[in-house]
Amino acid sequence: MLPVADLGLLPESAAEHHGETPLCADTPWTSACRTSETVSDFAVVVADYADRLWGAGVRPGAVVALIKANHLDIQAVQCAVVRVGALPALLSVAMDPADLLHCLKELQRPHVLTDADGAAALRPWQDQLGDIAAGVLTLSPEAALTGAVELNEPGTHRVTRRPGTDPTLITHSSGTTGKPKLLVHTVDSLYAHVAPQINVVQSLDYAGISAKCLSFVHVRMSTGILTALNTGVPFLGISSPDPASVRAALLRHRPQTLEAQPNMFLRWETLARETPNPFSTAERYISSFDALHPRTLRTLLEATDHPDPTFIQAYGQTETGPVTILMTRRSDIREPGRLHSRDVGVAFPGMEIRVVDDTGAVLPPGTPGQIEVRTPARAESMIGRPPLPGRDSWWPMADIGMLRPDGHLELLDRQVDQVPGVASTLRAEDVLLDELPDLAEVVIVGRDGTVTAVAATADGKPVDEDRWQQARAKAGLPEDTRVDYRPWEEFPLTGTMKVRRHRLLPPGTLG
Template sequence: MPDVSELAADLLPEPSAPLGVLAEYAAGRHGETPFLSDTPWALTDRPVRTFAEFAAAIEELADRLWAAGVRRTDTVAIVQRNHIEVEAAMLALARIGALPVLLSSMMEVGELLESVAKLDSPTVLVDDFGLARLGASRHALSHLASRVLTWSANAPQWTIGLGDREAHLASPREASEPFVVTHSSGTTGGPKLAAHSARSLFGMVAPMILILKTQYSKKDLNAKHLSFVHARTCAGTLASLETAIPMLSLCDPDPASVKEQLLLHKPTSLETHPNIFIHWERLTEDPDRPFASVQRFISTFDAMHPRTVRTLLGASDDPGAHYLQAYGQTESGPISLRIVGRADAGGYSPRNVGFPGGPIRIRVVDEAGAEVPAGETGYIETRSPGRMLGYLGGDDPMIPADAWWPMGDIGRVGADGSLELLDRIVEHVEGTESLLEREDQLLDRLPELVELVLVKTESGDGVFAVACVRAGEECTAERFQDAAKEVGLGAIPVRFWDWEALPLTGSYKVRRGVLRQRLGRRMEKSAPRQVKGSAR
């Protein structure tokens, strides 16, 4: 188990170089450090396997963007396939000093267009995948964007190809200026555009850098399957460059592909979204033991279900195998950290999300904004160095930088100073302390489910369930209702759904608001008026 006492330091490290040129700096110091991908690059013909080759690819992309007229004052919205190339495009724009806006290609097309509309006639940058997503909307896009640039070798007439190359002028932004714009997940509404400076982005990952520098070595390999447009991935890429820790990008989440990569490269750390870890559970039964080399299973988006944590830790051959969980959001960065080893896994509850570290502060307040004592439930707020600069495009007025940031969650601080996360405010139902905890309990009782979501009805006083059954297995409505009664939910409506048909964010979170819109009225007719529970 790692020692996280370093996180008590109030002074966080500073980046070794401006983030816009950090890849070049890292290549100069640790050029042979592995920087791998399971999927070939499409934006460049050159191989990208090391820090040096990654930096060279970034320089090439910056030259091509410069040749197309991209300059320091430009805002550029990126819509590309989910690949580490997104990070290269971001850093290429950062070298020039332009402002990259990373948009998930998993968004609905209408949401992509709405996001572009918030940016005041930006440049749009696409690859072949982005072309396919936006091609049918090119006329609408022509009214929202100043131009559309494409990496595609077969650029259609309504776009500008990036085949030419001209030496660019590196002019990275100051640490306090906007460095990148990412977006919120949109689980409960539409995605919001969140601007981060180089300082806030580094503040987001600086606590992890302290651990990487003191407890990782060059023999480690971090494998990650993440949304490459997410602020967490931006920060994680920069952390890898800063600490010279080898990195493997897993772009294909298919279990067969993941197994092949794990057996080939034998990573010591594995990070992905909780819903993807659930889908990889089947690999724990594989006689080839693809998780054998993994010491650290990491999730920084949502807490993982206890069943998944126990299953993954049991599939590792490393005696110190553990699960590292961080709680935070795009706007705040991570604000607490928890580590769970094998000895703790039996009693693990994801409702406890650990402790804040360094200069991060957490409090819980009542409806009037007054801090409540430890043990009392309220609304979680934080002050953190990873907090964004603000929203773009009129999304919510920004509160002052020195004010407490509302996380939008319900929780409480324990007597030991740890934080318990109970529910999203917008998903909380009177009569139960935590719907999230009930989901965990149901998944423990129903191992045939790969996902289970409890959704508040449109009226706000009832709940319905959406359950996804693992391929080749079965769950009847009667079995589900028996389990629901066991965990104190009573009889609730359930809709069985294919996981592939769930409305998901770019980080594979279930969009509960969309499920409520699609199913709410039909399900509400049979939903109870109140959920039974054990509120305290």
């Protein structure tokens, strides 16, 4: 029996069971002892990183904050840190510099491990690192920071095993609505994240490569690598969501399964119209984090040559892991009512969902309210925050939705993103994207008592006014809704490509 959620021990154990299974990235492993092509390679890389961490003085109980370019090697370093008994804290290099510094202070003098990209983010505060960090380690000589030591002197590390209740990983929330929260996961809570994912994989016919283009510091990626190592699914990590890079990776590896964040899939819609079609071999797509725009789901399901493709959606957050699951087939997207549905599926076994009003009273099916969940996968604690309630308590998701009579959950809005006069900003955005194919992105925000659609078009030109007004009316937006056109590149995004809606508002305004 493999140690399911032990990040430090699992790579070596998985190598014994299915060492020749592909496990690779689409770009080189620049700081590793070798480029990983298989599970066995990955285990060797993890052990080498562990030796180098040990040689640099990292010992059991230490915290190692990892800040580097997005790549699958983040997961190997994470496993190595756990292997030597330390606690990895995975921080996104795309985080706002001020938030990054805040997180390092919250970690109370961690070791900082970085590369050239991470060093560039930290360089404005390098004079403060001596007070904030126990030491600065680098994965490459280009990552020049004052006092930094390159991680290149190996020792012989000692393997540390962790009880299930011990902390094993620190990740952070996306920071969509404010400063990122640092979340501590134990071996047991991480296992509760992984178990339903393993069950899904084992219930399906996984044979070809499973490709993931995600933020590799997100807990979803940590549970993804645990799932791959446990099940022996061939795995490809795609480093950049840039459409050209993704197209090249998909045409080279021809994956059977493709997972990405919702806004990545939205950005890739144009790839579905290219020849050769990079999605032609996809049998299933996977998306978690938030509900997917129906236009995007429909575009991708129609793009593949597979006769019966499936789109698997999960809803959850960093604090809880996946809570619901929804499987949509190509034939389903033609059902009445599916076009603008925000259905995110039913609860995974062992997890519970309810919708309540402002007083905490449970609302009947079909009534919008605040979504709460109860799950054994909830994070153990938040660094710098009061103790969390027990896992038998209901956890507020900070989302607005409703439970249908059939048990499916519909997601309507983030609580902080609600706009007066708009029943659901998410549904309104779905309708606009369906009615106006030239929109590459649209986000509804409240501004100074009015409603604004912040929009990007594929060709950079405004939508014809008559077409806009027809789509606006169909989306249920007020007649005086204004449109703020801007390039897609100017949308403020988190590391998981969620739009920071509050940053589309002028200072001092509320929705």
